[in-house]
Amino acid sequence: MKIIYCGKTKDVIEGDGATHLYFKDDMTGKDGVFDPGENQVGLTVTGSGRSGLAVSRFFFEKLEANAIPTHYLSSDLEARTMAVKSVTFFGHGLEMICRYRAAGSFLKRYGAYANEEQWLDGYVELTLKDDVRQDPFIGKDALILLGILNEAEYETVVRLTKQISSIIKEELLKRGLELYDIKLEFGRERDTGAILLIDELSAGNMRVYKDNEPVAPLELEKLLLDDHE
Structure with a gap:
């Protein structure tokens, strides 16, 4: 290896x-x-x-x-x-954040307008993977102008983000857990160019709550998988 x-x-x-x-x-x-x-x-x-x-x-x-x-x-x-x-990646990496409740950086940025845990109805944000610039947020027009993706690809990743987040949200709900937000990443399959969900799908890239309290990463595995064969 x-x-x-x-x-x-x-x-x-x-x-x-x-x-x-x-x-x-x-x-x-x-x-x-x-x-x-x-x-x-x-x-x-x-x-x-x-x-x-x-x-x-x-x-x-x-x-x-x-x-x-x-x-x-x-x-x-x-x-x-x-x-x-x-x-292959979109630019140097593009992440999608699907938000169901106001928390984290969303609340820090928009706290003058948003209330903590306010319902956000699956709102989608996009950020560039760039540690030096603190993963800046970017809009559709800039993504297209900079050649990071085209309009059809933009529509695809937003659609997939909402669809994937909804599936994960419903799986968590079956166990009495609520998804506040989730960060997803997409890329293109090297051989075909097809858009794929990449990276991981763990507690490391989502906020999950139970009875209005945050669920710790290792606890999520127990709550999610203890009854899963």
Whole structure:
């Protein structure tokens, strides 16, 4: 296996003719406190990598059953690896945030107008992956003008974001959990150019609440998978 990219919470490795994601025990946050909205490693929690992979596998399999195009191929929980399709990115990386309730950076930016936990009805925001510039938000017109994607691709990623987020929201609701927001990433399949959901689908990129209290990342796996065979 050869490491081709070292990320904050995952490494991209190649071997046996395939691409794999290795899930680390590092988590995003600040001052030792987990926060899926941060773009820096804030803490290391033993078992979080395996947990994140288990939750990701659960959701990717649900999406596959709903004919959603993703990069997921298979996973090995003990090795903490996920085999994925080879992709290219929109620019240097484009993330979609689907928001159901006002929290995190949305509340920091719009707190003069929005109330905490205000219903946002699946509002979608787009950000560029750029640690130096703190992952700036960007609109449709700028994305097209800068050649990051075209209008048809924009409509596709927004549609898929809403569809995927709704499926995940409903799965969580079955277990008495509420999805406040989720961050998704898309790319193009290298061989076909098809738009795919990429990255992971774990507590590391979503805010989930139970009885109006935030659910910790490792707790999400227990609540979600304890009754799943």
